[in-house]
């Protein structure tokens with residue numbers, strides 16, 4: 043977990059309007075991939091005018107611009123507070139009615155937490171260091187050790203509405219809290235001042251990272267190397283050859299674009315004893331599932347052979363088919379009436395001794411999938427250095443993956 047630094051510059055922030063400061067703060071948060079890769083959201087309130095500005099769903103914080111934020115009627119949003127429950131689909135429909143400009147970006151399904159907390163500015167991110175604390179067997183205990191009573195702890199919640207309800211209830215018990223840790227999800231911080239709020243995110247992620255470094259009790263979190271990485275030239279050849287095999291196995295469902303990664307951290311993971319088991323546990327935070335799927339395909343290798351990988355066309359095809367069959371079974375186990383299955387094929391393929399191939403429907407999506415999985419490896423490494431890595435149960439992962447139809451889903 044590398045140390046974090048504040049990117050805030052008073053000179054750049056000077057003279058900006060409240061909305062411009064929101065854009066500025068969002069871009070600073072998004073500029074740091076250790077804080078947020080996908081999703082995350084930010085807001086600013088004008089209580090006197092009854093307006094909440096919140097980031098639109100599916101927009102990246104790092105590219106934030108004024109048009110990515112939607113203005114919503116704060117009084118209408120607070121009107122939903124007495125309700126007992128709301129699915130994300132119901133929330134999306136409700137939020138549409140709160141928009142002051144019907145043509146504006148669709149607001150995040152996590153908007154309620156921004157509306158209901160009584161603070162002018164709120165930031166929600168998914169920092170690697172925070173996830174490394176919460177994606178363990180003792181998330182509440184670790185968070186208490188790191189943050190004491192400064193941050194409230196919110197257990198896993200199914201919907202944006204439920205996250206907001208639970209957060210508000212925990213905040214009610216500790217009104218002096220500076221923020222919240224969301225189990226297997228991320229961080230929420232609040233304040234009255236943009237700069238202070240931004241810095242609070244940096245401080246919380248830094249503090250978690252520092253604590254993990256100090257309390258590392260396992261110098262080999264992945265159980266040590268069981269296969270040596272191939273020489274660079276051979277890795278490149280194999281990484282070039284495998285996507286063609288994937289394409290012929292997946293046919294029309296091949297996403298079209300892929301990105302190959304064989305950096306040191308990825309190689310450590312794919313060559314390790316625990317890599318196959320850890321990769322089967324699931325994503326670090328809900329939003330990542332839409333890129334990486336619940337689990338990657340970790341290719342099986344024959345370690346006793348001279349050519350340790352069975353990556354000829356038919357061997358690869360067999361492993362891809364086995365993955366797809368298991369995905370179909372997983373879907374049948376949890377699906378409700380009328381649900382349509384997503385592609386059963388892997389979005390990430392891990393190859394012992396070689397590296398990773400990440401697929402996506404366009405170049406940007408393939409790069410994002412690869413980047414998300416690189417951070418997944420980093421979070422797993424840190425979690426295993428202090429305890430062990432935990433993710434969502436198969437049922438929880440299914441509910442996340444099939445939460446909402448199509449485009450509305452990509453807002454976690």
Ligand SMILES: [Zn+2]
Pocket residue numbers: 081082152166167168227228329454
């Ligand atoms: Zn989130």
